[in-house]
Amino acid sequence: MKKPSAPTIPTDPVRPRGDHAESPVVQIDGLRKHFRSGGEDIAVFDNFGLTLASGQSLALVGRSGSGKSTLLNMLSGLEGWSAGSITLFGESLAAASARWSELRRCAIATVFQEANLMPALTLLENVRLRADIAGRDGADAKDWLDRLGIGSLAARYPDQVSGGQRQRAALAMVFGMQPRLLLADEPTGSLDGHTAADVADVLFEFQRAQGCPMILATHDPALAKRCDHTVSLGG
Numbered sequence: 001m002k003k004p005s006a007p008t009i010p011t012d013p014v015r016p017r018g019d020h021a022e023s024p025v026v027q028i029d030g031l032r033k034h035f036r037s038g039g040e041d042i043a044v045f046d047n048f049g050l051t052l053a054s055g056q057s058l059a060l061v062g063r064s065g066s067g068k069s070t071l072l073n074m075l076s077g078l079e080g081w082s083a084g085s086i087t088l089f090g091e092s093l094a095a096a097s098a099r100w101s102e103l104r105r106c107a108i109a110t111v112f113q114e115a116n117l118m119p120a121l122t123l124l125e126n127v128r129l130r131a132d133i134a135g136r137d138g139a140d141a142k143d144w145l146d147r148l149g150i151g152s153l154a155a156r157y158p159d160q161v162s163g164g165q166r167q168r169a170a171l172a173m174v175f176g177m178q179p180r181l182l183l184a185d186e187p188t189g190s191l192d193g194h195t196a197a198d199v200a201d202v203l204f205e206f207q208r209a210q211g212c213p214m215i216l217a218t219h220d221p222a223l224a225k226r227c228d229h230t231v232s233l234g235g
């Protein structure tokens with residue numbers, strides 16, 4: 001199959017953003033998170049803090065089991081914590097509060113190692129659906145697929161395209177919902193080196209062009225280096 005051309009992601013001057021430049025998008029203070037498993041206490045975070053300013057990108061690095069995915073799960077409201085605070089967009093959020101669902105629906109986008117597409121929908125329908133769920137009109141869904149170099153595959157189903165193309169479609173879904181915070185958990189981890197580099201280029205181009213704050217968990221030092229900041233977990 002013909003290699004997709006490099007995508008071009010223009011800056012969006014009218015992107016709806018309520019964030020004040022001076023207030024952090026993410027502020028974590030004194031966070032404590034322990035798991036109980038088989039009678040064992042697993043301390044993942046004790047008095048952990050982190051700040052992410054508007055428009056910035058931050059890499060989470062650390063050995064396997066150091067807590068990268070757990071932190072992303074807490075930031076998307078999927079995992080609770082026992083002490084400390086998480087403030088998003090200037091709003092202090094209680095663990096497991098209903099507000100997280102609303103934020104996940106229209107403000108926080110997550111990119112996983114494996115593309116999270118609905119198998120019964122075409123790539124285009126997947127992008128439109130995600131935009132619709134976020135309350136956007138989805139009129140630019142095809143544009144995002146074009147910009148990501150897979151516009152010609154818009155009518156195909158996820159199982160009719162390659163892993164790299166699926167991951168591009170997952171990025172189109174995320175970009176089309178115009179998130180206020182992007183969380184990425186090993187977004188290129190399941191791709192071959194060449195495809196991974198292409199997908200990483202697209203991700204960082206979007207992040208910079210849109211000024212979308214991003215926290216990216218990765219084992220790849222080259223990917224971490226492309227972020228504005230790095231936080232190393234697990235000592």
Ligand SMILES: Nc1ncnc2c1ncn2[C@@H]1O[C@H](COP(=O)(O)OP(=O)(O)OP(=O)(O)O)[C@@H](O)[C@H]1O
Pocket residue numbers: 035036037042044062063064065066067068069070071
């Ligand atoms: N539901 C759970 N119950 C018990 N322990 C858990 C649970 N989820 C995670 N853990 C433990 O918490 C720690 C952090 O796990 P986490 O998946 O966040 O690490 P990670 O840095 O993302 O690892 P990797 O790089 O391998 O993806 C690990 O010791 C893990 O075993």
